[in-house]
Amino acid sequence: MQEHKETTNIFMANSLFSLVLLSAMYYVAAQNRVSNISRGSSLTPTGNSSWLSPSGLFAFGFFPQGDKRYGVGIFVAGLAGNKTVVWTANRDDPPVSDDVTLRLTTEGKLILQKQSQDLTTDVVRLDRSISSASMLDSGNFVLYGSNQEKIWQSFDNPTDTILPGQILAQNQELFSSRSNSDYSTGIFRLKMQSDSNLVQYPVQTTDSAPYSYWNTGTFGRGGVNVTLNLDPDGHLYLLNNSVAILHNISNGVSETRRLYLLKIDFDGILSLYSFSLENKGNGSSVVWESSHDKCDPKGLCGLNGYCTIDDNKAKCVCLPGFDYVSPVDRTAGCEKNNTGDSCKNKERQIQYRMRALDNTWWEDDPYSVLSMKMKEDCEAACLEDCNCEAAFFKDGECRKQRLPLRYGRRSLSESNIAYVKWASPSLEKEATTDFKTILKKPRHDILIISISLVALAFSVFVISGFVAYGNRSGAYRKISANGHFELMEDIAPRSLTYAELEKMTNGFQEEIGRGASGIIYKGALEYNNKVVAVKRLENIRSVNLNLSEEEAVLVEWVDQCFENNELDKLIMDEETDKKKFERMVKVGLWCILDEPSLRPSMKKVLLMLEGTVDIPTPPSLSSYLSAI
Numbered sequence: 051m052q053e054h055k056e057t058t059n060i061f062m063a064n065s066l067f068s069l070v071l072l073s074a075m076y077y078v079a080a081q082n083r084v085s086n087i088s089r090g091s092s093l094t095p096t097g098n099s100s101w102l103s104p105s106g107l108f109a110f111g112f113f114p115q116g117d118k119r120y121g122v123g124i125f126v127a128g129l130a131g132n133k134t135v136v137w138t139a140n141r142d143d144p145p146v147s148d149d150v151t152l153r154l155t156t157e158g159k160l161i162l163q164k165q166s167q168d169l170t171t172d173v174v175r176l177d178r179s180i181s182s183a184s185m186l187d188s189g190n191f192v193l194y195g196s197n198q199e200k201i202w203q204s205f206d207n208p209t210d211t212i213l214p215g216q217i218l219a220q221n222q223e224l225f226s227s228r229s230n231s232d233y234s235t236g237i238f239r240l241k242m243q244s245d246s247n248l249v250q251y252p253v254q255t256t257d258s259a260p261y262s263y264w265n266t267g268t269f270g271r272g273g274v275n276v277t278l279n280l281d282p283d284g285h286l287y288l289l290n291n292s293v294a295i296l297h298n299i300s301n302g303v304s305e306t307r308r309l310y311l312l313k314i315d316f317d318g319i320l321s322l323y324s325f326s327l328e329n330k331g332n333g334s335s336v337v338w339e340s341s342h343d344k345c346d347p348k349g350l351c352g353l354n355g356y357c358t359i360d361d362n363k364a365k366c367v368c369l370p371g372f373d374y375v376s377p378v379d380r381t382a383g384c385e386k387n388n389t390g391d392s393c394k395n396k397e398r399q400i401q402y403r404m405r406a407l408d409n410t411w412w413e414d415d416p417y418s419v420l421s422m423k424m425k426e427d428c429e430a431a432c433l434e435d436c437n438c439e440a441a442f443f444k445d446g447e448c449r450k451q452r453l454p455l456r457y458g459r460r461s462l463s464e465s466n467i468a469y470v471k472w473a474s475p476s477l478e479k480e481a482t483t484d485f486k487t488i489l490k491k492p493r494h495d496i497l498i499i500s501i502s503l504v505a506l507a508f509s510v511f512v513i514s515g516f517v518a519y520g521n522r523s524g525a526y527r528k529i530s531a532n533g534h535f536e537l538m539e540d541i542a543p544r545s546l547t548y549a550e551l552e553k554m555t556n557g558f559q560e561e562i563g564r565g566a567s568g569i570i571y572k573g574a575l576e577y578n579n580k581v582v583a584v585k586r587l588e589n590i591r592s593v594n595l596n597l598s599e600e601e602a603v604l605v606e607w608v609d610q611c612f613e614n615n616e617l618d619k620l621i622m623d624e625e626t627d628k629k630k631f632e633r634m635v636k637v638g639l640w641c642i643l644d645e646p647s648l649r650p651s652m653k654k655v656l657l658m659l660e661g662t663v664d665i666p667t668p669p670s671l672s673s674y675l676s677a678i
Contacts, residue, residue: 087183093152095120102127103187107309107327108136110185111152119145121233122152122162122173124191124204126309129325132334136189136211136311137204138233139173154183160193174202189213209233212312217289218242218278225253226314229379237381238318238347246272246296248288250320250340252349252457260413263348264320264340272296284310284337286322300338310337317364318347348413348457352383356410356458369440369455370405371472383454388473393436400473404429407468413457414442416449416627429469441469555584609639613670633659639668 087101093111100111109127112120113135124137149165158179162171174193178201184192190213193202205216210224210233218224221244226236240250243257247269255261268276268288275291285302287295300322309325320340326333341347344364345357351366352375358365368374368384376382388400406429417437422428428448432441440451444466455468552558554573563570568587575582611619612635621631637658640650648669650658657663 087154087185089154089156089158089180089182091154095146095148095150100127101183101185103185103189105187107187108185108189110191115145115231115233118148120148120150121145123209123233124185124189126325129309129327132325134311134323134325134334135233136213136313137191137207138209138227140171141209141227142234143171154180176202188215190216210236210314212278212280214280214282214310216280218248220244220275220277224314226318227316229316236316237349238314238316240314240320242276242278244274245269246276246288246290248278248299250314250318250347252318252347261348263318263346266297266299268297280310280312280322282310284308284322284324286312286338303337317344318350319344345459345461350381351458352381353454353456354384354386354458355380356407356412356460358460367460369407369458369470369472371470402433402471402473404433404469405472407460407470409462409464409466410458410460410468411464411466412442412451412455412468414449414451416442416451417630418450420448420450421446422448425467432469432471439471443467443469551584554582558584558586605642608635609670612636612639612668633661633665636665636668640665643669 091101093099093101095112100109102109105128107126107128108124110124112122113125113133115121121135121141122139123135123141126132126134126136146162147164151163151165152161152173153163154160158181159176160173160180160183162173163169176193178195180193180201181196181198182194184194186192189204191204192200195201205213208216208218208222208224210227212218212224218240220242222242224240226238227233228236235253237253238250239253240248241257242248247265247267249257249262249265251257251261251263266288272288272290273292276296277289278286279289280286281302283302283304284300286299288297288299290296307327309327310322311325312320312322314320321336322338323334324337343359344350344362345359350364351357354369354372355366355374356369358367366374366380371387372384373387374380374382375385406425418435420428420431422431422443423446425443428441428443431448432438432450435450437452438450439453440455442449442451458468546554551573554576555571556573558569558571560572561569562572562583568585570583570585573582573584574580608620611617617628617632617635620635621628637650637655640648641655643649654663658665
């Protein structure tokens with residue numbers, strides 16, 4: 051029995067070795083079949099539109115992208131009815147028209163040239179001159195130097211696809227396309243991280259766990275230089291620098307005459323496709339994918355939209371009170387269908403209500419967290435807070451949010467309830483209609499009465515002016531001998547010096563009362579002996595008397611707490627997000643600098659508060675003040 055097991059193991063080992071050897075031979079053979087492209091060669095969209103590999107399986111050149119528009123790249127050419135694009139040049143440039151020529155010039159540049167103009171665009175930007183090029187059967191497009199050395203190859207610069215024999219090296223990324231027909235950069239990425247983990251994220255996010263939606267779970271396990279590899283038999287795996295397989299993602303198959311390719315699809319799912327090469331192919335099949343849940347990719351439905359599964363397909367839905375930004379691209383997100391601001395709605399012209407979305411999950415970035423037992427209390431708390439645009443209720447916590455919301459999805463396993471504030475359309479429409487009616491039907495009787503009242507008021511004003519002038523001129527003559535004190539007595543208050551106040555109160559002798567901030571003394575005006583009360587302020591501080599001396603001057607106290615990493619003193623017992631609070635303190639310290647040129651602009655202040663840009667450490671207030 052033991053001998054039988056050993057024989058079986060030896061047979062399996064030999065079979066595996068043979069399979070790997072065959073795969074390597076296939077790859078080397080494919081690499082060796084070269085289609086030489088020399089200087090002076092050219093392509094046009096409507097004529098000779100591509101350079102084929104020796105077997106005709108792959109091609110480099112023009113492919114259709116819209117009505118009489120074309121992209122430039124590498125695509126599968128040898129399968130019937132299939133032109134799967136596997137690499138795109140200048141993918142974020144607009145598609146070109148049919149009057150453009152692709153040239154490998156006699157000077158050694160690969161360019162696009164518009165026939166009607168002298169405008170040229172580099173297809174590949176190089177500092178060196180190109181001697182020749184090749185489209186290989188492996189799907190690799192290679193540019194050579196004067197000594198036939200490789201100076202550039204598409205395998206080193208992937209876009210959204212990995213082909214057999216190609217690797218995704220450490221810190222390299224694949225980016226999805228916008229759609230199946232738009233090959234510009236989309237909204238998802240796959241990264242081979244330096245920590246040995248292969249991870250999928252939305253674009254424009256940091257490489258951190260909260261944004262990840264799929265990974266191989268190989269964090270820190272593989273050492274350095276871990277790469278993603280795809281063999282010709284469909285074996286997909288991570289390989290470390292010791293040439294040891296760190297992680298198998300998909301197993302290879304013994305079936306020959308198939309083409310495999312790994313692609314991050316526009317919807318964020320990483321898929322391994324298989325194409326039959328028999329009789330020029332018969333469609334494709336997915337042999338592995340990173341997730342069967344089409345709503346897993348975070349951000350699929352854009353801002354203020356959430357993903358739900360309908361007939362095993364992802365469907366994007368807008369929040370209540372929102373409409374799709376683009377009617378044809380639901381992944382572009384949603385925007386408000388009204389411009390109301392509840393904090394500016396002082397006269398209650400628009401009635402706001404709350405709408406509940408059960409079993410929905412969102413990115414959680416609250417500005418306030420409240421402990422509440424009832425979901426109705428959370429709903430009411432957000433409705434009464436004009437800054438609150440949405441709230442999440444789960445496990446006795448009410449987490450107030452500001453828009454936009456992102457990464458939304460509906461799942462029956464999720465107990466979170468999202469409350470969204472929205473303007474009641476019926477009441478808003480009614481208010482708008484009434485306002486329009488008033489504008490459309492001007493009241494002539496009101497106009498006549500208004501003009502009459504204005505004329506009457508003007509007449510009264512003129513008569514009053516004459517009377518006042520006569521009385522005042524007489525008064526001026528009477529008081530001219532009494533100096534400026536009497537002139538100012540009933541017109542405006544006058545500032546007095548401490549010496550004058552001391553003289554008026556006879557040295558602050560007669561105390562007539564006490565207030566919270568000082569003692570009140572009896573005094574008399576010198577020029578007419580009118581009795582006045584004079585309050586002498588004592589023990590004045592910028593805050594209440596119970597604070598310590600350093601806390602009394604708030605700005606200096608905040609600066610000192612920040613310098614000493616003691617911001618907890620400012621928070622006291624309040625529940626708040628400490629990272630957000632530190633961000634607000636740093637922004638505040640920048641904004642109160644005496645030198646205007648050092649203060650950030652309002653635009654930068656908003657970006658810093660949102661966390662979009664980093665906030666540098668503000669200069670110490672004490673050292674800054676001492677310097678000036």
